[in-house]
Amino acid sequence: MKKPIASKIFDAGNGIFLIFLSFITLYPLWHEISLSLSSKAEALQGGFFFFPRGFTFQAYANVLSSDYIWVAYGNTIFVTVVGTLLSLLVTSSMAYPLAKRTLPWKNVWMTLIVFTMIFSGGMIPVYLVVKELSLLNTLWALILPNLVSAFNIIIVINFIRGIPEEIEESAMMDGANPIRIYFSIIIPLCKPVLATLALWIAVGLWNNFFAALIYLNDKALTTLPLLIRQIIAGQQLAEETGQLADSSTESVIAATILLSIIPILAVYPYLQKYFVKGVMLGSVKS
Amino acid sequence: MNGISSVPVTRTKPQARSGRHWREWGKHKYYFVLLLPGLVYFALFHYWPMAGITIAFKDFRLLEGIMGSPWAGLKWFQILFDAPDFWTALRNTIIISFYKLVFSFPAPILLALLLNEVYHSAFKRVIQTIVYFPHFLSWVILGGILFSLFSSDSGLVSFLGMKASPIMDPSSFRGFLVISEVWKDMGWGTIIYLAAISSINPELYEAARIDGGNRFHLVRHITLPSITNTIVILLILRTGQILHVGFEQIFILYNPLVFEVSDVIDTYVYRLGLTMGRYSFATAAGLFQSFVGLLLLLVTNGVARRMGERGLW
Structure with missing residues (x-):
């Protein structure tokens, strides 16, 4: 069966829209990854981060040494x-x-x-x-x-x-x-x-x-979300991240965020269909 | 609880009934051993706090505990309704909730309809994998990402033609809350609608096509009517949540510059109760919130049923 022309135009428009939507969904993450791999000076400058600028693992090294x-x-x-x-x-x-x-x-x-x-x-x-x-x-x-x-x-x-x-x-x-x-x-x-x-x-x-x-109100009991919140809020920044002089806080925050979502990023593509199945399980009842 | 007094009464004689009754309990003793830890959990972390609601009507003092504190009648509600902060929080809650209802509720429905029109299954799967993902990030993480993305010097702010970062600007902060929520959960929200769509009988489409219906007609007259019940049920559930606009999102994103337009009941209760220690006052505010939520749930469910849709019950 031949598709009418209007139908083809719709398919093309729909495809372009969905690709655009995926781009919008991915860019913030990509921005964060690039930022975490950028040097202090570049991270401080701001602007778009389509790629790491002044590529370095310094921010990760600093975070992991804390x-x-x-x-x-x-x-x-x-x-x-x-x-x-x-x-x-x-x-x-x-x-x-x-x-x-x-x-x-x-x-x-x-x-x-x-x-x-x-x-x-x-x-x-x-x-x-x-x-x-x-x-x-x-x-x-x-x-x-x-x-x-x-x-x-x-x-x-x-x-x-x-x-x-x-x-x-x-x-x-x-x-x-x-x-x-x-x-x-x-x-x-x-x-x-x-x-x-x-x-x-x-x-x-x-x-x-x-x-x-x-x-929780005890440093020894901090969890990843709490730690990220504290670093972002700048509370005790100097104290907790004192050794971070070599990279800007922007890239350090980005590195901390990525380190905390790595487990999710790592399993998500393989487990996605099981998560979806979970929603189906629930919807049958409700 | 009300539930206990409404045990189904069997139609046998009292003595015979209680005898058989106890034998039934005995026969099930191992099952009760299994059930017990869970019942203890519900008693401790759900029903004990419900009893704790009484402190909204008391002058709660930590040392005297929930039971020992003296009664205060409706004093806290009076103070609450006289507090200008509370009305600001209530107004913000309703406004933000309304925006979210209008924009982030329909978004997954539209996206599900668009995804359903994609025939190339590999392409569809890739798009789905991508748009589902942000749902798995917490607001703490997203907050960090959004702060750096929308900082005044990020380039994105001027690229989008905004004068100031929307996170710092009272006139666009509410819009920012809505858009960031749509961004996070729109994709994930499509799953339930796609499931509903996939259960539609394909013969319906076949018949409509033979009758000369085009794709738009099929969506309008078959797909949409078939998922209406799902939409109504989700809408009812959503209405019950109208005074809960997402504590985490707002708590993470708000700041003194936009406080006036974004302090909501959840953050108000948190601030009063947990940072200022005004437990009774904060509980009164929280109770008001739960009560209104329950009321709205009952009303919308009633309206939905009256309109001939299947409600929650």
Whole structure:
């Protein structure tokens, strides 16, 4: 079938627009990469950075020689890894009993969980609870208050309901109790859905700024987002980045930013389709 | 909670019922062991804070705790409604929210429709991979990038014909908030619409083509009507969030020069409560915000249902 001319014009225009949009999306990142690889003098001059000017790794060398970036990296990795594992564990251990239609008071538990999706105590009451539990100034404050979301529980419940009953029943016959079944059968079978959720949770924890801002007030506990914020805000700039005289702060900020998103940049192209799958999982329910 | 009193009552005799009831609990004991850690989590970090909302009606003192502090009635709400700062924050919240609703809500819908018209699948995939990406960057990172991109000497500011950096200029800061949000999340937002579009029965398009419909007709009469329900549901959810305009974005990007046009309720609550320690006052402001959000959610859901769309419930 031959396409009408108007249709071809539209295709061309659409293609050009989408390419332009991609350019706008990528340029800020490219600018930041170029800036981080530019010399102090060039970075200070400003202007467009289509390519690094006065190419040097000096900014990276300076950032990596500061202790804080390593502390921040360590803390962020701890929070991301422990937080993700714990979250998956509690999410799935709630979802399994709730997937049983015979569970007493099932609707009560579900209502209590779903209600948290539309109403919350708010910033200050949650802060006071975290304080009351002596979690202020611990990395647990970044993990526990948002450990599990009602949304994720519902996704896992739906997944577990799709598992054939016979698999569980035959294990029951062999005398396994539900806790053993959960660990030896349910978790392994839920791997696909848990892996998808893990990506989401991990990115959220890696990027988590708000909790770090309000709950942490100790240099040894800084995380990457907090460190970047502090460097940008120029607080204690001299102190934290005292050895940075050789490169401008512009390129140092750029280098810090890139160092903190390298893990995301590295995995994104391979994992993109799984992230997309995650959205689909959610949209089926909502 | 209200939920507990509304347990479904079975239609058996009381004694027989409670006997069977307890046996049911016993049979499920292992399931409750699994459920317990999660229930403790919800109790501690969701329901305890909800009880903590009462400090909006109390003179909260740290030493006396939530329970021990004396009641203060509606004092804090009175003070709140008399505070000019609060009205500034509320006005900014509504204005920024309105801009975001008008511009950043429809953007992913339009982009999804455009992406759907691309037949070259490799090209489409590349574009999708690129436009989804900014969603994964936090506002802290984006803030850093935007600051250097839009600093007065970056070249971009004069290239775009702006007199001053939009980050420092009260007249363009709100626009900057909206555009940067569109830039970050427009691509990602298309996923849900593309999913809805991909579930449309291809025979509908076939039939329309045979009837002589062109591409525009197909979009107008098949694609759009098929995703209307998705749009309505997302719109309802969005309305519930009207007083939450994105704490992180604004907190990262705002500065004293644009304070007057960008202090919103979230940042107001943060400042009062966590930097000034006025817990009761800030909780009152936060409660007002949650309450209005819940109300709007109910109203829009009702309106949507009245108009014959499927709502959230």
